[in-house]
Structure formats: C-alpha cells, structure tokens
Amino acid sequence: xxxxxxxxxxxxxxxxxxxxxxxxxxxxxxxxxxxxxxxxxxxxxxxxxxxxxxxxxxxxxxxxxxxxxxxxxxxxxxxxxxxxxxxxxxxxxxxxxxxxxxxxxxxxxxxxxxxxxxxxxxxxxxxxxxxxxxxxxxxxxxxxxxxxxxxxxxxxxxxxxxxxxxxxxxxxxxxxxxxxxxxxxxxxxxxxxxxxxxxxxxxxxxxxxxxxxxxxxxxxxxxxxxxxxxxxxxxxxxxxxxxxxxxxxxxxxxxxxxxx
Amino acid sequence: xxxxxxxxxxxxxxxxxxxxxxxxxxxxxxxxxxxxxxxxxxxxxxxxxxxxxxxxxxxxxxxxxxxxxxxxxxxxxxxxxxxxxxxxxxxxxxxxxxxxxxxxxxxxxxxxxxxxxxxxxxxxxxxxxxxxxxxxxxxxxxxxxxxxxxxxxxxxxxxxxxxxxxxxxxxxxxxxxxxxxxxxxxxxxxxxxxxxxxxxxxxxxxxxxxxxxxxxxxxxxxxxxxxxxxxxxxxxxxxxxxxxxxxxxxxxxxxxxxxxxxxxxxxxxxxxxxxxxxxxxxxxxxxxxxxxxxxxxxxxxxxxxxxxxxxxxxxxxxxxxxxxxxxxxxxxxxxxxxxxxxxxxxxxxxxxxxxxxxxxxxxxxxxxxxxxxxxxxxxxxxxxxxxxxxxxxxxxxxxxxxxxxxxxxxxxxxxxxxxxxxxxxxxxxxxxxxxxxxxxxxxxxxxxxxxxxxxxxxxxxxxxxxxxxxxxxxxxxxxxxxxxxxxxxxxxxxxxxxxxxxxxxxxxxxxxxxxxxxxxxxxxxxxxxxxxxxxxxxxxxxxxxxxxxxxxxxxxxxxxxxxxxxxxxxxxxxxxxxxxxxxxxxxxxxxxxxxxxxxxxxxxxxxxxxxxxxxxxxxxxxxxxxxxxxx
Numbered sequence: 001x002x003x004x005x006x007x008x009x010x011x012x013x014x015x016x017x018x019x020x021x022x023x024x025x026x027x028x029x030x031x032x033x034x035x036x037x038x039x040x041x042x043x044x045x046x047x048x049x050x051x052x053x054x055x056x057x058x059x060x061x062x063x064x065x066x067x068x069x070x071x072x073x074x075x076x077x078x079x080x081x082x083x084x085x086x087x088x089x090x091x092x093x094x095x096x097x098x099x100x101x102x103x104x105x106x107x108x109x110x111x112x113x114x115x116x117x118x119x120x121x122x123x124x125x126x127x128x129x130x131x132x133x134x135x136x137x138x139x140x141x142x143x144x145x146x147x148x149x150x151x152x153x154x155x156x157x158x159x160x161x162x163x164x165x166x167x168x169x170x171x172x173x174x175x176x177x178x179x180x181x182x183x184x185x186x187x188x189x190x191x192x193x194x195x196x197x198x199x200x201x202x203x204x205x206x207x208x209x210x211x212x213x214x215x216x217x218x219x220x221x222x223x224x225x226x227x228x229x230x231x232x233x234x235x236x237x238x239x240x241x242x243x244x245x246x247x248x249x250x251x252x253x254x255x256x257x258x259x260x
Numbered sequence: 261x262x263x264x265x266x267x268x269x270x271x272x273x274x275x276x277x278x279x280x281x282x283x284x285x286x287x288x289x290x291x292x293x294x295x296x297x298x299x300x301x302x303x304x305x306x307x308x309x310x311x312x313x314x315x316x317x318x319x320x321x322x323x324x325x326x327x328x329x330x331x332x333x334x335x336x337x338x339x340x341x342x343x344x345x346x347x348x349x350x351x352x353x354x355x356x357x358x359x360x361x362x363x364x365x366x367x368x369x370x371x372x373x374x375x376x377x378x379x380x381x382x383x384x385x386x387x388x389x390x391x392x393x394x395x396x397x398x399x400x401x402x403x404x405x406x407x408x409x410x411x412x413x414x415x416x417x418x419x420x421x422x423x424x425x426x427x428x429x430x431x432x433x434x435x436x437x438x439x440x441x442x443x444x445x446x447x448x449x450x451x452x453x454x455x456x457x458x459x460x461x462x463x464x465x466x467x468x469x470x471x472x473x474x475x476x477x478x479x480x481x482x483x484x485x486x487x488x489x490x491x492x493x494x495x496x497x498x499x500x501x502x503x504x505x506x507x508x509x510x511x512x513x514x515x516x517x518x519x520x521x522x523x524x525x526x527x528x529x530x531x532x533x534x535x536x537x538x539x540x541x542x543x544x545x546x547x548x549x550x551x552x553x554x555x556x557x558x559x560x561x562x563x564x565x566x567x568x569x570x571x572x573x574x575x576x577x578x579x580x581x582x583x584x585x586x587x588x589x590x591x592x593x594x595x596x597x598x599x600x601x602x603x604x605x606x607x608x609x610x611x612x613x614x615x616x617x618x619x620x621x622x623x624x625x626x627x628x629x630x631x632x633x634x635x636x637x638x639x640x641x642x643x644x645x646x647x648x649x650x651x652x653x654x655x656x657x658x659x660x661x662x663x664x665x666x667x668x669x670x671x672x673x674x675x676x677x678x679x680x681x682x683x684x685x686x687x688x689x690x691x692x693x694x695x696x697x698x699x700x701x702x703x704x705x706x707x708x709x710x711x712x713x714x715x716x717x718x719x720x721x722x723x724x725x726x727x728x729x730x731x732x733x734x735x736x737x738x739x740x741x742x743x744x745x746x747x748x749x750x751x752x753x754x755x756x757x758x759x760x761x762x763x764x765x766x767x768x769x770x771x772x773x774x775x776x777x778x779x780x781x782x783x784x785x786x787x788x789x790x791x792x793x794x795x796x797x798x799x800x801x802x803x804x805x806x807x808x809x810x811x812x813x814x815x816x817x818x819x820x821x822x823x824x825x826x827x828x829x830x831x832x833x834x835x836x837x838x839x840x841x842x843x844x845x846x847x848x849x850x851x852x853x854x855x856x857x858x859x860x861x862x863x864x865x866x867x868x869x870x871x872x873x874x875x876x877x878x879x880x881x882x883x884x885x886x887x888x889x890x891x
Contacts, residue, residue: 051757073756089754091747095562102743106759111744112768114736117565118743142562158758 002065004029004198005050005166010059012045019045020056021222029165032189032199034209034230037219043202044086046219047170050200051083052076063166082159083168086202088151092144096135096154099143100126103161129157133187149176152184160191167192169201173208181205185212210234262396264516269395271515272508273404273473276411277303279507280466281484282491283418283500284459290435290498291455294346295354295673297361299463300485301368305334306464307476308376311383314471320387331464338460342453348853350452354673355619359809360852362802365481366845372478374839383471403472410469414462415504422500431455435498482798486684489677490529494536496546497673505544530685534666537678541669563816565738578727585716593715594787595831600722601784603823604729606807608776610819611733613808615742616769617749618668621676622683623777623804625663628796630656630778631785632690635703645709649725649782656778657771659686664770668763683801690793702792706785722783729776730820736772737816745769803830806848812858821860 003026010023020042027033037043048054050061052073061069068076077083091099104122105111130136133153138146146154152172159167172188173181189212192199203209209216209230216233218226226232226239233239285299313326341364349357389406392399422428430451434441442448467480491510495502510529517528542548566574585593609623633655637648663682670678690697697703707713712721736742748755748762755762785791794800803826811822833840855862 053756074759074761077757077759083757085753085757089751089757091750091754093562093746093750094743098562098743102740102747103758105740105743111740111760111765113740114742115739117738118740119565119738121740158754162759 002062003027004031004064005200006060006062006065007050008060008062010046010049010061011057012042012049012054013057018222020049023059023219023222023224025217025224025227027166027198027200029198030193030196032192032201032212032214034213034216035200035202035219036204036206036209036216037202041219042222043219044170047083047168047200047202050076051081051168077162080162080165081168082162082164082166084152084155084159084170084172086170086174088148088155090143090151090154090158092142094143095140096143096146097123097126097130097139099154100129100157100161103158107162125161129161130154132160132191133157149180149184152176156184156188163195164197167197167199169199171202171204173203173205178207181208182211188212262398266395266398266400267515267519268512269400269404269408271512272411273407274514275507275511276407276414277466277470278484278487278491278511279411279504280414280469281463282488282495282503282507283414284462284466285488286492286495286498286500286503287418287431287462288456288459289492289673291431291438292346292350292452293354294350294357294361295497295677296456296459297358297485298341298364298368299361299459299488300481300483301365302334302338302460302463303467303484304372304476304478304481305337305368306331306467307383307471307480308372308381308467309333309464310468310471311381311476312376314384318384323384323387327465327468330468331461334464334467335457335461338464339453339457342456345849345853346456347449347452352852352856355613355676355805355813356809356852356856358619358621358673358676359802359805360849363845363848363852365485366802366841366848368845369478369481370839370842370845376476376478378478380475380477382475386472389472407469407473411504411507415500418500427454486681486798490533490681492543493674493677493681494533494543496540496543498547499543499545502543502545527685527689530681533681537666537669542674563737578723581723582720585719590715593719595828597715597719597722597787598784598831599824599827600719600726601780601787602803602807602827603820604726604783605777605780606804606811606819606823607730607733607817608773608780609804610808610811610817611736611776612769612773614813614815615737615749616745616766616773618766618770619676619805620667620679620773620801621805622679622681622686622798622801623773624796624798624800625679625683625686626656626660626774626777627781627784627800627804628686628690628791628793629659629774630781631791631795632697632703632781633778634782634785635706635791638706639703645707645712645786648706649779649786652782652785653775653778656781657775660771660774660778664767664774668766668770680798680801683796684798687793687796687798690796697793700793702790704790706789706791708786712786718787722787725779725783729779730817733772733776734817741765741768806844806851808858809848809851809856810858812861812864814857815860815864818858818860822858825859 005027007026008024010020011018012020023046035043035046045054049056052068052071052075056069059069060067063079063081066079068079071079091102094102098119101118101122102111104125105118108122110121127136127139130139133156135150135153135157138150143151143154152175156172167188169188173184176184185208188199191197213230215228216230217224218233218239226236228236281299281303285296288294288296309330310327313330314323316322317326345360345364346357349360386403386406389403392401422432430441430446434446434448434451438448487510491503491506494509495504495506509532513529513532521527536544584596605627609620612618612620612623630653634648634652636655637643637651643651663679667675667678667682691699693699708718708721712718744760744765747758747760748765752762781795784795807822807826808819809822810826811818811820830840830844833843837843857865
C-alpha cells in the first residue's frame with residue numbers, strides 16, 4: 001500500500017548553503033505529523049517544496065504514488081493539498097465569507113466565468129466551512145480588520161475548501177494566545193481524523209506539538225535527526241542535546257526529582 | 261567598418277547624459293522607493309538654466325561654471341520639492357507618488373514656456389571642445405569624446421562616494437533597510453533630501469551637458485524620461501552600474517537601430533527590453549523586490565452590488581442623459597459625447613487598476629490603437645462605421661494581448677514604467693510610420709454613418725455604447741472572474757495556493773481593459789472625424805489616471821464620476837487659460853496630497869460615518885458579534 005505522502009531524498013541549496021539535505025519521510029492519511037527544529041533548520045523550505053513554491057534540487061515527492069515535484073503550487077493544490085502560511089495570506093479587500101467563496105469557485109473551476117454575482121455562489125458551503133472553524137459569526141466582516149488569531153482560523157477554512165487529502169500548516173498557531181492555540185489544533189486534529197486528512201505542521205510551541213501530534217520529526221541543519229512518537233522524541237537524548245537544549249533537560253530532571 | 265565605428269562613438273556620447281539621468285533616478289528610487297517622474301523635468305530645467313548662464317557669462321569659466329551652477333540650482337529646486345511635496349507622500353501607494361511627480365512635470369512644462377518662451381534655444385559650444393578630429397576620414401566632435409570619457413568618470417566618482425564616504429555608507433544601508441538605519445539614530449529626513457538632491461543634480465547635469473550638442477526644447481523632458489525608464493528597467497532599478505551598462509546598450513541600439521530600421525528605430529530597443537524582462541524581470545543588475553507593495557488603494561472596503569434604490573438612481577441618471585439632446589445645442593452635445601467617450605476610457609483603466617491592481621501609465625496605447633484601428637478600417641477597407649466600431653477595438657485587443665503578456669510579469673513601478681514604455685513605442689510608430697499612419701498629419705475623413713452624423717445621433721450612439729460598456733465592466737467586477745482578479749491582487753501567494761493562475765488572470769484583465777479602451781478610442785475617432793498620434797501620447801494616459809484618481813481609486817465605478825468632472829473641467833479650462841498644464845498639474849498634486857480617496861471615496865467615507873440605522877445593522881451590531889466571537 002502506498003502512503004499518502006512519500007518524500008525521498010529532498011535536497012535544496014541556496015548558492016552553496018545547504019538548507020535541506022536529503023530529507024525522507026512518509027505520512028499516512030489521517031496522521032498528524034509535526035515537523036520541529038530550531039530556527040533555520042529548513043522547516044519552511046521543506047514546506048515550500050512540498051506545495052510547489054520552491055523547486056528542490058533533487059529528490060522526489062509522491063502524493064498517493066504520483067510525483068508532484070516540478071508542479072506549480074496551483075496544480076499541487078488541485079491534486080488535493082491545502083496549506084496555511086506562517087504569515088497569514090488572505091484576501092484583505094474581501095469579507096471573510098468571500099475569501100472562502102472565491103476558493104470554492106476556484107475549486108469548482110468557475111473563476112473564468114464573467115457572468116453572475118460571485119457573492120451569491122456557494123454561500124452555504126462557505127458558511128459551513130466557516131462554522132467548522134468557528135468563524136460563522138464574522139462571515140460578513142472585512143477580512144482586513146480581523147484579529148490575527150481569527151485570520152489563522154480563516155486560513156484553515158480556506159485550506160479545507162478543496163476537500164484536501166493533505167494539509168500543510170506552517171506554524172499554524174504562531175501569534176495566537178495560548179488558549180487559542182490549543183483550541184485551533186484540537187479542531188484541526190478533529191477534522192483530520194473525521195475526514196481522514198493527513199496533516200503536516202511545523203510548530204515552535206512544544207505543548208501544542210506533544211499534545212496533538214501522532215508523530216514528531218526533528219529537523220536540524222537540513223537533516224532529519226529523529227522521528228517517532230512524541231514520547232520517544234521527548235526522551236531521545238540526541239534530540240534533547242541538539243535541539244531542546246539544556247533548559248529542558250534541567251526541567252525534565254527537576255520533574256523527575258519532584259516525582260521522587 | 262569605419263562608419264560603424266563612428267556610429268558607435270556617437271552612441272557612446274549619447275549614453276553619457278542618459279546614464280547621468282538614469283543613475284539619478286536609480287539612486288533616488290533605491291533609498292526613497294519613489295520613481296521620480298519629474299526627473300525628465302529636472303533634466304530639462306538643467307538644460308534651460310545652463311543655457312541662460314552660459315549665454316550670460318562667456319569664456320571657459322562662464323561655460324563650465326555655468327553648467328555646474330545651473331545643476332546645483334536645479335538640485336536645490338529638487339530638494340525643495342522633496343521637502344514640500346514628497347515628504348507628505350512617502351507612505352502613499354506608488355501610483356500616487358508617480359502621479360504627484362507627474363503633476364510637477366506638467367507644471368514645469370508650462371513654467372518653462374512662460375520663462376524661456378516656446379522657441380527652441382541653441383546653446384553655445386563648449387570652449388576648448390569646439391573642434392572635431394578626423395578618424396578614418398570622418399569627423400568626430402571632440403566634445404563627444406569628452407562625454408564618452410565623462411560617463412565612466414562619473415560612474416567611478418559615484419562608486420567612491422558610496423563606498424568611501426560615511427554618507428555613502430548610510431545611503432547604501434538605507435537602500436537595504438530603511439527602518440534599521442533610522443532606528444540606529446540616523447536622521448532619515450535629511451538623508452532622503454540629500455539623496456534626492458544628488459539624484460536631481462545628476463539629472464540637471466545630464467541636461468546641461470546636452471546644450472552644446474542639441475537644441476533646448478520644452479518637450480525634451482518626456483522624450484528623455486521614456487528612454488530613462490527603459491534604461492532602468494533593463495539595468496535594474498536601484499543599480500548605478502546597471503544604469504551605466506543599460507545606458508550604453510540603449511544608446512548603441514538607438515545608434516544602430518536607425519541603420520537597420522530607420523523608420524521605427526525604437527523597435528530594436530523594445531525588443532532588447534522584452535528579452536531582458538523575460539529572462540530577468542528585475543533587470544540585468546537589479547535584485548528581485550522582496551515584498552512588492554500594493555500598487556493601488558489605501559484601505560479597501562468590501563464591495564457590494566448596488567441596491568435596488570441605487571440601481572433606480574443610476575437608471576434615472578441615464579434617462580436624464582438620454583434626454584439631453586432635447587434641451588441643449590450642438591456644441592453641448594459634442595462636449596457631452598466627448599465626456600462619454602472618456603467615461604468608458606476611464607472605466608476601462610479603473611477596472612484594471614482597482615480590481616486588478618495594475619496601475620498602467622500607458623493605457624492610451626489601447627485607446628489610440630482602437631482609434632487607429634477604426635481609421636484603418638475606414639480608410640483602407642472602406643467599411644462603414646458600424647463595422648469599424650467593431651474592427652477598431654480589435655487592434656486595441658491585439659495590442660493588449662501582446663504588450664500585456666510582458667507587462668503582467670512585472671508589478672508595481674516596474675509595471676507602470678513598462679506600460680508607459682509600450683505606449684511610447686506605439687506612439688512613435690504612429691508618429692514615424694508616415695506611409696501608413698500619416699504621421700503628424702494623422703488620418704482624416706473618419707465620418708460616422710448618416711444616422712449618427714448629427715450631434716444628437718452621435719450622442720445617442722455614444723451613450724448607448726458607453727452605458728453598455730460600463731455595465732459590462734461592472735458586471736465583471738462582481739463576477740467570479742472579478743473575484744479571482746481581486747484575489748490575485750490582494751495576495752498573489754494565496755491566490756496561487758488556491759489554484760488561481762494569477763498572471764493569466766491579470767493578463768485577461770489587461771486584455772479586457774485594453775479592448776474597452778479600444779472601443780472608446782474607435783468612438784473618439786468618429787467623434788473627431790480624424791485620428792492623430794496624440795490619441796496614444798502620454799498626456800492621454802495621464803488624463804485617464806487622473807480621472808480614476810479623482811473619482812476614487814477604491815470605488816467600484818468612481819471613474820465614471822471622475823471622468824465627467826475632469827473632462828468637463830479640462831474643456832472649460834482650455835477655453836479659459838493658456839496655462840492649462842500648470843493648473844492641471846497643480847490639481848493633480850493637490851488631489852494626491854489632500855484628497856487621495858477621490859470624490860466617490862470621499863462620499864462613501866461620509867456615508868459610513870453617519871450614525872447607524874435604528875434596526876441595528878450598523879457598527880454596533882458588529883461590536884456585538886465581536887464580543888460573542890471573543891467569548
């Protein structure tokens with residue numbers, strides 16, 4: 001059986017600097033996989049290669065067994081890959097609902113039509129997606145005046161509009177309040193399990209990672225140094241030394257002492 | 261062989277001035293992010309000022325001192341403009357900055373004629389460089405050799421200035437990151453002013469150095485600015501080295517282009533520019549702009565289709581307009597027809613600018629192509645008006661398909677400059693290809709069919725075409741296509757991530773806008789009964805921009821109001837004053853600084869500031885929603 005996403009030997013270098021060197025992993029449908037690593041580890045580069053924004057120097061990315069390297073982002077999206085951005089990208093001159101409607105129009109390949117009022121198209125579907133992420137109250141608000149956390153939720157609704165099989169979320173909770181973070185990831189996990197969507201996300205908040213991810217990958221200097229369940233990765237001395245640093249070791253020791 | 265060498269030397273000599281002006285523009289852009297349209301005006305002022313000074317003070321000291329003093333004086337004028345005008349609009353969208361500096365250009369054009377008169381002036385020869393020497397039996401002016409040597413010298417001096425002085429280091433730092441430099445305690449205001457003054461000095465010096473070679477004219481500003489735009493687009497905005505290389509390239513292409521295609525020499529430059537843009541969209545030595553700013557608008561409020569009441573109001577206005585022939589005379593009707601033509605022209609530009617975020621500085625190209633297309637159809641194929649009104653715009657469409665393909669690869673100021681360059685190329689073809697276009701004499705005898713030949717008949721025809729045209733454009737705004745276009749404008753990144761081919765969508769919008777401009781142009785040809793190169797000239801493009809801005813850049817159909825007000829005002833002004841450019845330029849500057857949202861934008865702001873309706877459908881209801889969402 002083929003995995004939903006099968007990445008092999010992904011390499012990207014910028015004029016001599018090796019941002020990503022030989023990353024391989026796979027992701028199953030319905031699985032929630034976290035990609036963590038210190039700043040500059042190559043997480044965003046990996047993400048941008050997965051959705052076609054950056055072309056890798058070498059390697060293969062297979063979605064359901066089909067090669068997607070070299071395809072532009074819009075084609076990757078058509079194959080069923082939704083994504084959110086580290087810095088939110090939304091259509092600021094439109095209302096919240098219109099943001100979702102234009103995505104639905106694109107999904108149904110109706111954007112080249114010059115007839116009819118687009119604001120009336122796929123209204124119910126758009127509202128359904130918005131209520132899924134808890135944004136139905138704000139459907140008529142201009143997107144430009146939303147709070148940052150709400151923009152992140154809107155991005156999730158937009159990313160879900162094309163019935164994706166794979167969801168890429170680049171720091172989905174950055175800039176959100178701690179309570180909102182947990183809420184958004186709980187919601188994502190729930191949707192992913194229900195619809196059998198594979199989720200790959202990067203995150204700096206370890207609470208979010210360890211609570212919601214089925215598995216965690218650790219990237220350091222462009223190389224994967226560990227992959228396993230949150231518990232395994234948390235205990236991996238290699239990871240602790242390279243990535244988590246002394247502070248957490250100290251913290252863990254303290255906790256053990258406290259238990260004793 | 262020797263002839264080619266002479267031609268190459270002459271090209272190199274022309275490159276010197278071009279390099280000076282282009283490097284000034286590039287330096288200013290690098291630090292302030294403003295594309296100074298008035299750069300050509302400063303070039304011209306430099307030439308005029310140098311003419312006056314060298315005319316009064318003879319001798320080597322009088323001449324060389326005169327050039328220097330003239331350039332310094334113009335630089336002081338430039339610094340004044342920076343302090344008085346530009347400091348107010350550094351935060352404004354690029355389009356507004358381009359327009360404001362264009363307003364200054366218009367004002368300078370009239371001022372120059374006021375001060376120095378409309379006639380071409382012949383400056384003195386450079387003392388010590390009046391002769392020529394013989395090369396392979398041909399004469400080369402020694403002044404040309406001086407200019408050829410001057411280019412690299414200035415390049416070297418600029419390099420020393422930027423790499424060996426504290427000021428230069430600050431300028432380079434500010435070019436990379438303005439915020440960082442200001443947070444390090446550097447007084448940005450004066451850094452900007454000094455950079456602007458240096459850039460203007462270079463432009464003025466470029467103009468002053470031209471007086472021994474060519475006559476000083478009051479239209480030398482527009483011809484140089486187009487060439488300079490081409491140079492910086494090829495060389496890369498912000499790069500002095502790029503300006504040098506591109507100036508040499510463009511000048512040589514001009515020198516040899518005349519040999520290959522004497523009639524349309526600009527074509528060679530255009531072809532090279534097109535190739536460069538496809539291979540390196542940010543120019544040979546430029547860097548890709550990390551974060552392009554929004555090219556239009558300040559804060560866009562979500563658009564809604566018209567309510568039933570508003571539709572009724574519009575229908576009433578159209579009905580009243582249709583009744584005009586029963587109450588007014590022929591002159592008013594022909595003015596009315598002209599206003600209608602410009603309503604459609606402005607609406608087509610507005611569609612591209614506001615909905616597509618593509619601020620074109622050369623939209624007149626498609627208006628003019630439509631007009632020439634109609635004229636060709638009548639003159640060469642003998643078709644009646646009805647067919648010509650269809651065939652004419654096809655030429656506008658073809659032009660938009662061709663030029664648009666290149667233009668949508670760029671964004672922001674690069675897009676604006678490239679559209680301008682294409683329009684100017686189209687203009688020069690119309691102007692120079694006398695056998696086909698009649699050149700300066702235009703094409704005459706483009707008369708409407710009998711039923712539309714009376715002022716009333718033509719007015720109704722224009723009204724019908726324009727109402728349908730504006731309605732179609734408005735329908736497109738709210739259609740799925742319009743939504744996709746706005747999506748591509750708001751966030752190219754997100755648009756691509758939801759399956760939208762942003763470039764193709766923008767290209768299509770470019771073609772739509774060009775076609776509707778072509779329809780307006782075809783009507784214009786029949787209204788005037790003739791076609792001249794002016795229909796594709798820069799002032800026509802700028803008229804369109806001012807109409808859009810006046811009506812309100814963020815509105816759905818503000819251009820309609822803007823066109824009516826502006827055209828009526830312009831026709832009235834023309835009859836009242838000789839100095840229409842001065843007044844018009846002043847109006848543009850005032851608009852940009854004081855009323856950036858335009859008439860309709862101003863009204864909408866006012867409507868939204870009114871207290872909310874009692875049924876709760878106002879800002880209060882929104883507040884409740886916000887509280888609920890927060891809980």
